[in-house]
Amino acid sequence: MSHDHDHPIDWKHNGIQVIPGDQLDPNTAQTPGMARAAAINFARAGAKKLWAGTVKIHPNAKTGAHHHGELESVIYVVSGRARMRWGENLEFVAEAGPGDFIFVPPFVPHQEINASTDEPLDCVLVRSDNENVVVNLDIEPVEKPENVKWVDPIHRHEA
Numbered sequence: 660m661s662h663d664h665d666h667p668i669d670w671k672h673n674g675i676q677v678i679p680g681d682q683l684d685p686n687t688a689q690t691p692g693m694a695r696a697a698a699i700n701f702a703r704a705g706a707k708k709l710w711a712g713t714v715k716i717h718p719n720a721k722t723g724a725h726h727h728g729e730l731e732s733v734i735y736v737v738s739g740r741a742r743m744r745w746g747e748n749l750e751f752v753a754e755a756g757p758g759d760f761i762f763v764p765p766f767v768p769h770q771e772i773n774a775s776t777d778e779p780l781d782c783v784l785v786r787s788d789n790e791n792v793v794v795n796l797d798i799e800p801v802e803k804p805e806n807v808k809w810v811d812p813i814h815r816h817e818a
Contacts, residue, residue, distance in 0.1 A: 675803040676704050687772040688793040692722035701789045717779055721772040728792040734761040739780030749800040768796055
C-alpha cells in the first residue's frame, strides 16, 4: 500500500495491533502432545507472510513426529527445557532453555520433548508463511539419539 495524499491510509485500523495473550486461538492445526495457539495469522491480524503463536508442552511429555512442509519455523523458549529430536529416525538431539532460539528448516522431521519432569515448556513460535502446514509423521525413533551441538558458522569457537 503506497502512501497517497488523495487517499490517506487509515492507520488506526490498518496499523499496529496488540493481540492479548489470553485471547489466542487454539483452533489451529495440532500435533499430539502439544497445544498450539495462534496469535498472528491472516484471519486474526491480516498477516500475509507470517504465522505466530504459542506452544505448550506438559511436563515429561513429547509430541508426535511431524514437519511443516516448505515453511521455516523459529521457536523461542520462554520457560522450561526443550529437547528437540530430528532426522529420518529422530536420530539427532539438541536441547534449549529459556532465552534460546531454535530454527527448524523446511521438511525436517522433528519432535519436541519437554525435558523437565515437573515444569511445563512454554515457547513462542513464528513461521515463514500464514499457511498452517503441519504434516504429522509415523516414525520409529532410534533408541539413543546422537547429540548435536550448534556451531556458529560466523563466530566459530576455538576447539
